[in-house]
Amino acid sequence: MPTAVTRILLSLLLLLPLAAHAGDAQDFVAANPAKQASLLERWSAAPEAARLPLLEALQQGRVAADSAKTAFIETAGNYQAAEGEAQPLDTPKKLRLNNRLRGLIATAVASHQLLVDDPVLRLAAAQQLQKSAKPAQLQLLNAQVASETDDAVRDALTLALANLQLVDSDLAVRLAAVRLLGETGDPLARTRLETLLDPAVESDPTVRTAAETSLAQVKRKLLIGELLGQAFSGLSLGSILLLAALGLAITFGLLGVINMAHGEMLMLGAYSTYMVQVLFQRFAPEALALYPLVALPVAFFVTAAIGMALERTVIRHLYGRPLETLLATWGISLILIQLVRVIFGAQNVEVANPYWLSGGIQVLPNLVLPYNRIVIIGFALFVVVLTWLLLNKTRLGLNVRAVTQNRNMAACCGVPTGRVDMLAFGLGSGIAGLGGVALSQIGNVGPDLGQSYIIDSFLVVVLGGVGQLAGSVMAAFGLGIANKILEPQIGAVLGKILILALIILFIQKRPQGLFALKGRVID
Amino acid sequence: MTMPMNQTLLARASAKLGPQASIAVGLLVLAILVAMPLLHLLPADNALHVSAYSLTLVGKILCYCIVALALDLVWGYAGLLSLGHGLFFALGGYAMGMYLMREAAGDGLPAFMSFLAWTELPWYWYGTSNFLWALCLVVLAPGLLALVFGFFAFRSRIKGVYFSIMTQALTFAGMLLFFRNETGFGGNNGFTNFRTILGFDITSAHTRAVLFLATVVLLVASLYLGWRLARSKFGRVLTALRDAENRLMFCGYNPRGYKLFIWVLSAVLCGLAGALYVPQVGIINPSEMSPTNSIEAAVWVALGGRGTLIGPLLGAGLVNGMKSWFTVAFPEYWLFALGFLFIVVTLFLPKGVIGLLRKKGEQ
Secondary structure, eight states: OHHHHHHHHHHHHHHHHHHHHTTHHHHHHHSOHHHHHHHHHHHHHSOOGGGHHHHHHHHTTOEEEOTTOOEEEEETTEEEESSTTOOOSSOOEEOOOOHHHHHHHHHHHHHHHTTSSOHHHHHHHHHHHHHHOOGGGHHHHHHHHHHOOOHHHHHHHHHHHHHHHTTOSOHHHHHHHHHHHHTOOOHHHHHHHHHHTSTTTOOOHHHHHHHHHHHHHHHHHHHHHHHHHHHHHHHHHHHHHHHHHHHHHHHHHHHSOOOTTHHHHHHHHHHHHHHHHHHHHHHOGGGGGGHHHHHHHHHHHHHHHHHHHHHHHTGGGGTTOHHHHHHHHHHHHHHHHHHHHHHHOSSOBOOOOOGGGSSEEEEETTEEEEHHHHHHHHHHHHHHHHHHHHHHHSHHHHHHHHHHHOHHHHHHTTOOHHHHHHHHHHHHHHHHHHHHHHHHTTSOBOTTTTHHHHHHHHHHHHHHOSSOHHHHHHHHHHHHHHHHHHHHHHOHHHHHHHHHHHHHHHHHHOTTOSSOOOOOOOO | OOHHHHHHHHHHHHHHHOHHHHHHHHHHHHHHHHHHHHHHTSOTTSTTOOOHHHHHHHHHHHHHHHHHHHHHIIIIITOOOOSOHHHHHHHHHHHHHHHHHHHHHTTSOOHHHHHTTOOSOOGGGTTTTSHHHHHHHHHHHHHHHHHHHHHHHHHTTOOHHHHHHHHHHHHHHHHHHHHSGGGSSOGGGOEEOOOEETTEETTSHHHHHHHHHHHHHHHHHHHHHHHHHHHSHHHHHHHHHHHOHHHHHHTTOOHHHHHHHHHHHHHHHHHHHHHHHHHHHOEEOGGGGSHHHHHHHHHHHHHHOTTOSHHHHHHHHHHHHHHHHHHHHOGGGHHHHHHHHHHHHHHHOTTHHHHHHHHHHHO
């Protein structure tokens, strides 16, 4: 008799999943969160290609249910039954998911994506599983590693498998998994290996020793990633400083005055970008992605025009009195800041990255290089080359260099110094405007934008000396990298103070900066 | 706001009447300044009573006058435009603030340290409960910083805009440092909620009057010091330094010591002004060190007239009087006004208001 009962029960059990299989979506919608979680775990362990659309819809929050608990999937406002041909009785309500479920859905989507044909998707799925694979998926992963054809995907899957094998009952499997983890530079591998060092977790001493070796390997790789990251953010900061300081160095070299309103030219450049973006949104939304390219010339000409106007009306009258010029340009900067505040409001305005500037390249597991920063480094170098060409290959550049070296002699030789001053001032301001476009892509755009860069860009000029582009380039990148290397060691503020102290000491040796023009003029 | 208005009128009158009248006008202003705290002691319903608000405002402006005078000593006489005098002012203020915080906290730790869960005072707070040591700090903190910075700056003959920028960077760095909670100076809230000074209630009329009188005394003393310096050989050398440093060196002078002396003196004066400012205003925080404040001090001096002793006082009074009026009447336009002031003064008033008055006097 007992066998008969068992047989009936077993057949019932076999029937159950079949009955359930009639509607995965239906099951999910009807279940409570705890049951939804176990459903998802079951699905992750045994993926079926047909279930992927449902899971993707869940991930995107498009699954809804009407009052009769029938599951629907929303597509652009239309509700379609997830299974069958049912019509909604009333407007279906979107399913609410908690964070735990969202995590499980991501895992489930990844394990289903292992079955798709596109190797790129499979690779992403395998990488997701490295983070979140569950012990129940061990068999699935084993099978996938065996059947996978793409090398990169197989490697990623092996790693995901190794994470699970760390608690395998077989010593040899554990040992192999530990060794494999040592090959990666994944921050997660570090924490996993660190827990293995505890005798309570891992009883076998050989595995613990292997874990120690692997941990050292992982840490070394992570350190490389960190250092590269610091070097990159240093380069990025340096390129921004360069864009901010280049124009300042030109005008300072030429006129011997520090333009305190230079930071505001950055700010105006950023606001020009904002205006261009607004105009694009209103009149040409389909070409919105191109707005930064259009903003470049706009910002250049706006700030150059303002700069030339300032030179004509104020700075021209203060020649030979550099300290007074400093105060007058400070006054101009106050007025410009307040003007922008009155026109655009004191709050930051929103400048959005176009799609081709958002995101980044994942170089190492702990190192992502954002596209916008890469583009800005390239852009800064492009501006330097352009400025170099302008200063060294054009008539205007020749005149600028002549006036920088000896104003009186240049005037005697017929250089129109007044015009040169005005154009050079426009050029310096325009370069700052270009810098403003770049800044708008990586930071906040507000009326005080320029103030935060002005002191640093002065230090670049002081350090680099005037009259030579090379000085500015070296000083900007040097300061940027020094800042970013000191920051994690002793904190941002102490780092800045240390750099200031170093600059003061450096000036003891080279009062004219890194690259000084040689001259014999004395007053 | 009676002070700046009086000052302008009086100065204008003095320019017309010649040196004897100037002395008379100066004495009159001094008499008013001495009378103000005494009138503050009168009962509030008396017609001649000076309110605590006006007394604090004028006291604050007097402190700024001392800063302006100190800045004028280095800029107007020695030709070194410092954009970092706010740092010395704030350091003096913080030194005094440390004493006041200890006084307010009694035997315990100052309140902000308890919030940070600190259990003992950092070493640099040692002895700050002693008023005399606090006074020493008021002089030593700005003085030593100025000495070290000046030593290196003048050794490599940094001057002109380079010097200005380095001083600005210095005060900026100081501001960042003091904004940190870990620095031990109350972070961005700074020091406030003072209760007593030397056991006297800090808000009582008598304490206010004494503090005000002390400010007047310091102002007069620094004015006298400046006057003696300007007339001495030392002052002559400074002026020569400003106008043609290289020629002075060819004449066999080493400008370093001269610059360093006047630079440190100026910093110490600023520190003293800050120390008197804090108990009167009742708060000190790192924003006093912001580059904006220091550069504003430069416009006081420029407006009044560089290289004169009265000019900076006049400028500080005028600008701050205007500021008090503007920020109440048209808060949005104050920055426009200040910006235009910077431009107008540099373009059209190279010798400041004093220069203008002198010209009128000569006509």
